[in-house]
Amino acid sequence: MRHLLTTLSLLLLSGLAHAGPAMEGAAEKQPLNMHAIAMFLVFVAMTMGITYWAASRTKSAADFYTAGGGITGFQNGLAIAGDYMSAATLLGLTAMTYTQGYDGYLYMLAFFVGWPCILFLMADRLRNLGKFTFADITAYRLNQGKVRTMAAVSSLTVVCFYLIAQMVGAGQLIKLLFGLDYNIAVIAVGALMMVYVTFGGMIATTWVQIIKACMLLFGGTLVMLLALSQFDFSYTKLVARATELHAKGFSLMTPGNLLSDPVTAISLCMGLMFGTAGLPHILMRFFTVTDAKEARKSVLYASGFVGYFFNVIFLMGLAAILIVGQNPEFFEGGVVGGKLIGGGNMVVMHLAKAVGGNMLLGFLAAVAFATILAVVSGLALAGASAISHDLYARVIKKGSATEASEMRVSKIATIGLGIVAIGLGILFEKQNVAFMVGLAFGIAAAANFPVLILSMYWKGLTTKGALAGGYAGLISAVLLVVCSKSVWVNVLGNPAPLFPYEQPAIFAMPMAFLAAWLVSKMDGSAQAQAEMEAFEDQFVRAQTGYGAAGAAAH
Amino acid sequence: MSSSVYARIRENPKFQELVARRSRYSWALSAIVVLVFYGFVMVVAFNPKLIGQPVAEGSMWTVGIVFGLLMFICFWLMTAMYVHRANGEFDNISQDVVQAAWKESQ
Numbered sequence: 001m002r003h004l005l006t007t008l009s010l011l012l013l014s015g016l017a018h019a020g021p022a023m024e025g026a027a028e029k030q031p032l033n034m035h036a037i038a039m040f041l042v043f044v045a046m047t048m049g050i051t052y053w054a055a056s057r058t059k060s061a062a063d064f065y066t067a068g069g070g071i072t073g074f075q076n077g078l079a080i081a082g083d084y085m086s087a088a089t090l091l092g093l094t095a096m097t098y099t100q101g102y103d104g105y106l107y108m109l110a111f112f113v114g115w116p117c118i119l120f121l122m123a124d125r126l127r128n129l130g131k132f133t134f135a136d137i138t139a140y141r142l143n144q145g146k147v148r149t150m151a152a153v154s155s156l157t158v159v160c161f162y163l164i165a166q167m168v169g170a171g172q173l174i175k176l177l178f179g180l181d182y183n184i185a186v187i188a189v190g191a192l193m194m195v196y197v198t199f200g201g202m203i204a205t206t207w208v209q210i211i212k213a214c215m216l217l218f219g220g221t222l223v224m225l226l227a228l229s230q231f232d233f234s235y236t237k238l239v240a241r242a243t244e245l246h247a248k249g250f251s252l253m254t255p256g257n258l259l260s261d262p263v264t265a266i267s268l269c270m271g272l273m274f275g276t277a278g279l280p281h282i283l284m285r286f287f288t289v290t291d292a293k294e295a296r297k298s299v300l301y302a303s304g305f306v307g308y309f310f311n312v313i314f315l316m317g318l319a320a321i322l323i324v325g326q327n328p329e330f331f332e333g334g335v336v337g338g339k340l341i342g343g344g345n346m347v348v349m350h351l352a353k354a355v356g357g358n359m360l361l362g363f364l365a366a367v368a369f370a371t372i373l374a375v376v377s378g379l380a381l382a383g384a385s386a387i388s389h390d391l392y393a394r395v396i397k398k399g400s401a402t403e404a405s406e407m408r409v410s411k412i413a414t415i416g417l418g419i420v421a422i423g424l425g426i427l428f429e430k431q432n433v434a435f436m437v438g439l440a441f442g443i444a445a446a447a448n449f450p451v452l453i454l455s456m457y458w459k460g461l462t463t464k465g466a467l468a469g470g471y472a473g474l475i476s477a478v479l480l481v482v483c484s485k486s487v488w489v490n491v492l493g494n495p496a497p498l499f500p501y502e503q504p505a506i507f508a509m510p511m512a513f514l515a516a517w518l519v520s521k522m523d524g525s526a527q528a529q530a531e532m533e534a535f536e537d538q539f540v541r542a543q544t545g546y547g548a549a550g551a552a553a554h
Numbered sequence: 555m556s557s558s559v560y561a562r563i564r565e566n567p568k569f570q571e572l573v574a575r576r577s578r579y580s581w582a583l584s585a586i587v588v589l590v591f592y593g594f595v596m597v598v599a600f601n602p603k604l605i606g607q608p609v610a611e612g613s614m615w616t617v618g619i620v621f622g623l624l625m626f627i628c629f630w631l632m633t634a635m636y637v638h639r640a641n642g643e644f645d646n647i648s649q650d651v652v653q654a655a656w657k658e659s660q
């Protein structure tokens with residue numbers, strides 16, 4: 001049970017991280033679903049049109065990386081919400097509510113609470129100090145070459161692990177929903193992503209995300225309303241009947257053993273909160289808006305949509321207990337209470353079919369595919385900008401690269417990342433990749449977040465301190481995950497884990513902070529002195545936005 | 555180029571006040587979110603039974619659902635409060651400070 005929940009928790013972590021659900025074992029191929037394929041083709045046609053339009057507007061590096069900084073707070077809010085409400089959120093959290101009840105709600109709360117804190121402590125400073133990548137902020141007053149190299153290495157590590165989890169999840173999901181072959185599905189996702197990003201850059205990526213978020217909000221709400229209409233829209237009636245039917249009875253509303261161990265509970269919640277604040281593709285979204293005002297608004301809208309949708313998911317999960325759980329049509333061999341057709345993650349798809357027929361099922365399946373595509377595009381863009389903006393333009397060319405050559409490098413990098421993603425996706429087909437999402441989160445929380453927050457808040461941070469903190473976080477997070485059960489036992493086949501917890505954040509984050517603080521304190525060089533003095537100007541810019549990168553004029 | 559402007563902004567007492575006020579506000583709101591949420595996680599870890607209790611005898615609304623829903627709503631309202639104050643009051647002061655410093659340096 002415990003193992004199942006840990007696996008599920010990683011799967012759900014991937015939800016936040018927009019990974020497709022990393023389903024265990026090979027998913028069975030389903031018959032071709034024509035409704036879903038037709039609706040997905042409409043989506044692709046629409047987004048290709050947008051990419052064509054976006055390509056004509058993508059002229060400068062600013063257009064490519066950040067849509068020229070011209071996205072409004074509302075649009076960006078929808079796009080962030082689109083990033084956050086992934087296929088794994090939709091499928092995994094509904095399934096979790098269906099089987100575990102209240103645990104699903106707890107997870108959604110943990111996913112949600114990071115956002116207010118990001119707004120209160122980071123949103124303004126991110127927008128006022130950043131330009132294209134979050135390394136712009138960490139390297140603001142520090143040694144450009146070294147700090148950017150470190151930021152690019154950890155960004156690319158996060159992006160690559162994510163991409164693998166995404167691609168494998170995408171292949172499995174598409175095989176299930178559309179009845180397509182795994183390799184074809186992986187290649188299709190990779191190819192479409194390359195087209196969106198290389199031609200349309202951030203403008204196309206943002207609009208794909210916005211459209212997908214609207215489709216998801218609409219589809220989810222419709223399924224919820226249709227399902228609730230069977231219970232006269234009464235929560236009391238729904239819960240009374242669901243708890244009566246469910247094997248867990250009324251304790252469906254009591255937390256299970258998911259968060260029973262305080263160390264795991266806190267570490268998981270820390271990983272969720274601070275990992276989000278260290279994900280390169282999430283941070284990048286803050287640079288797409290006009291100014292700090294719009295950056296704040298985008299968090300307000302995003303958290304509103306996300307909070308709303310989580311409650312919709314919870315209601316769908318409860319309703320599915322009654323509507324899906326009693327219908328032999330959705331069980332293998334028609335045995336109610338047996339194995340669900342397509343596996344546990346298909347609960348919401350079955351619910352859509354039960355309340356809205358094949359049309360609604362097709363629509364929701366198309367939304368799930370679109371979600372994966374949008375998320376993969378955002379990741380590829382974040383990875384490509386780390387290569388072109390940080391490594392190529394600042395480290396290799398030391399700031400002397402022309403804008404045209406920087407953009408060319410980022411497009412080549414996108415294609416490279418796409419090919420790598422397809423290759424790894426095919427290579428890892430049969431692997432359980434759930435741990436990779438945990439790894440990506442651990443690295444984001446331990447390597448990116450501490451250095452980023454210190455560079456914004458602590459005057460005393462020096463280049464040496466930032467490097468020590470970043471690498472300490474990166475290495476300890478990787479080591480802890482490798483020594484944990486999910487890799488040491490499940491992947492490497494050892495009998496017992498070296499490290500008893502699955503979640504590295506509670507241990508790796510303090511190590512990163514400690515290393516950054518200690519090394520900065522011990523750094524008495526003249527360079528360190530100059531870096532500390534430069535904090536004063538940075539601080540004024542962070543507070544007022546004076547000198548911040550503005551929106552490109554069109 | 556703008557270092558002198560930065561220095562002028564920094565010396566403006568209104569800027570100091572802006573920084574103090576805004577950081578007080580954002581730290582206070584963050585502290586509320588973190589304390590309430592992690593307090594809740596502690597209850598979940600140490601007294602899960604309480605979370606599943608109905609709020610009233612025979613009610614289908616349980617403590618965990620009501621409290622969770624309240625957290626969703628209140629935390630979101632807090633983001634709205636912050637955005638309202640930061641985009642109005644704080645940004646107005648900040649604009650004044652920047653303009654004053656910019657004019658002086660001309």
